[in-house]
Amino acid sequence: MSELSVNHLLGIKYLKPEDLQLIFETADHFKEVINRPIKKVPSLRDITIANIFFENSTRTKLSFELAQKRLSADVISFSAAQSSVKKGETLIDTVNNILAMKVDMVVMRHAFPGAALFLSQNVKASIINAGDGAHEHPTQALLDSYSIRERLGEVTGKKVVIVGDILHSRVALSNIYALQMQGAEVKVCGPKTLIPRYIESLGVSVESNLRKALEWCDVANMLRVQNERMEINYFPSTREYTQQYGLDMSLLNALNKEIVVMHPGPINRGVEITSEVADSSHSVILDQVENGVAIRMAVIYLLASKLQ
Numbered sequence: 001m002s003e004l005s006v007n008h009l010l011g012i013k014y015l016k017p018e019d020l021q022l023i024f025e026t027a028d029h030f031k032e033v034i035n036r037p038i039k040k041v042p043s044l045r046d047i048t049i050a051n052i053f054f055e056n057s058t059r060t061k062l063s064f065e066l067a068q069k070r071l072s073a074d075v076i077s078f079s080a081a082q083s084s085v086k087k088g089e090t091l092i093d094t095v096n097n098i099l100a101m102k103v104d105m106v107v108m109r110h111a112f113p114g115a116a117l118f119l120s121q122n123v124k125a126s127i128i129n130a131g132d133g134a135h136e137h138p139t140q141a142l143l144d145s146y147s148i149r150e151r152l153g154e155v156t157g158k159k160v161v162i163v164g165d166i167l168h169s170r171v172a173l174s175n176i177y178a179l180q181m182q183g184a185e186v187k188v189c190g191p192k193t194l195i196p197r198y199i200e201s202l203g204v205s206v207e208s209n210l211r212k213a214l215e216w217c218d219v220a221n222m223l224r225v226q227n228e229r230m231e232i233n234y235f236p237s238t239r240e241y242t243q244q245y246g247l248d249m250s251l252l253n254a255l256n257k258e259i260v261v262m263h264p265g266p267i268n269r270g271v272e273i274t275s276e277v278a279d280s281s282h283s284v285i286l287d288q289v290e291n292g293v294a295i296r297m298a299v300i301y302l303l304a305s306k307l308q
Contacts, residue, residue, distance in 0.1 A: 004302050008120045008127040011136035012177035020181060024146055026298035027291070034070060034293055044073040047304050049105045050098045051077040053130070057109055059265055059289070060130050060140070064107050067296035073304075076103070091115065095123050104307055105300065108132075126303045134168050140264055141174035143295040145182060147288045148219055151260050156183035161213040163189045163245060164223035164272055167196050171223060171264045176202055189213040190245055191235045210245050214255055221262040222247055222272045238271055247273045252282060260284055 004023075005016050033041055049068050053061055061077070068075045078098065095106060105126040108116055113135035120127040131137040148155050160179050166172045166188045179186050180203060188199060189207045199206060207213040214220060225241060235241045247261065261273065261282045269275045278285055 003306060007303070007306055008116070008129075009138050009299055009303065010116045010120060010127065010129050012138050012141050012174045012181070013136070015138075015181070017181050020142070020145070020178065023142055023295065023298050023302065024149065026302055027146055027294040030070075030297040030301070031291070031294040034290070034297075040070055040072055042072045043301055044068070044071040044304050047071075047105065047307070048074040048076070048101075048103045049107060049300070050095075050103045051075065051130075052095065052098070052106055052108045053077075053079055054108070054110045054115075055131070057130070059292075060109065060137075063289070063292040064128075064130060064139075064296050064300075067293050067300055070293065071297055071301060071304075073300070076101070091119065092122050095119060095125075099123055099125055105304065126307060128299060128303065131170050133170065134173075135170050136174045136177075137170040138174050138178075139292070139296055139299060140171050141178040142299070143288055143292045144171075144175055144221065144262060144264070145178050146291050146295055147262065147284050148184075148260065150287065150291065151284055152218065155179060158184045158218045159187070159216055160184050160219040160221060161187045161189050161207070161217040162221045162223060163210065163213065163247070165194045165225050166190055166199065166223070167194045169223050171221075175221060176204055187213055187216065191241070193235060210247070211251065211254075214247075214251060214259060217259060219260040219262060220247065221264070223264065224266065224268055224272060242271050246271060247277050249274065249276045249280065252277060252280070258282065262288060265289070 004019050006014055051064055065075060103125060107128045107130050109130040110132050113133035115132045116127050116129035129138055145155050162172050162175060176186050186204045187207050188195060188204055189210055195206055261277060263285050267278055
């Protein structure tokens with residue numbers, strides 16, 4: 001397979017296993033590029049990309065911008081907080097105004113699930129979903145799978161537990177789709193109040209005890225508690241959450257095997273995981289950050305090649 005089966009990256013659920021394979025192989029090539037003394041390639045010199053973020057983001061936005069610049073694309077970044085959206089301009093008007101400037105691709109983060117899909121149906125540009133509400137965050141799931149593949153050789157047959165705030169997490173949903181598509185087994189672990197009711201219908205099992213989940217898994221993906229998405233209290237206190245679902249070295253050392261620890265960031269150190277775990281040899285957190293640039297370069301490059 002030499003090209004993607006899709007014209008947009010709206011979510012993992014729209015991809016095929018061959019798409020994932022192609023993205024990973026392309027990312028292997030770009031990983032080598034970003035480790036050279038000269039980290040740029042002229043691949044997208046004629047492409048203009050708009051980054052439109054209606055929600056705050058530091059890491060994802062920086063990672064996309066870096067990926068675009070490494071590919072020599074022209075980049076315009078747009079933050080909704082400082083824009084006419086505040087004056088009541090609609091999403092389509094905002095994007096059409098940007099497209100009138102001859103933009104080929106839009107990377108968008110939006111608070112509403114389905115915003116990227118809606119956009120793809122209404123504007124003439126290639127759309128990359130950088131997170132839509134609590135729905136999907138496809139590039140995060142791709143870089144997570146890529147990081148597992150890099151550390152463990154393959155994703156097929158691996159046991160992955162996703163721990164924490166599953167209810168508000170777009171990272172969890174995209175990861176479940178991506179991991180299952182590659183033949184991994186997935187469990188979720190967290191307080192009952194933060195596990196969606198429908199989760200088992202996705203072929204995922206639920207484990208409420210963190211110790212048991214860690215004994216079962218090869219990889220633990222520790223999610224951030226998303227306080228900013230919570231209108232009510234889902235657990236009594238942060239301290240109690242940490243006691244039951246926080247990962248520290250004593251828990252890791254008690255396992256009779258080595259597991260891989262991941263985190264999509266930003267980390268609440270001392271809540272989901274301790275600093276000692278985050279900075280340990282178990283952790284691939286910094287690898288995830290580096291791989292994020294390579295994966296986003298691959299996605300942008302592959303989608304841009306369909307624009308020609």
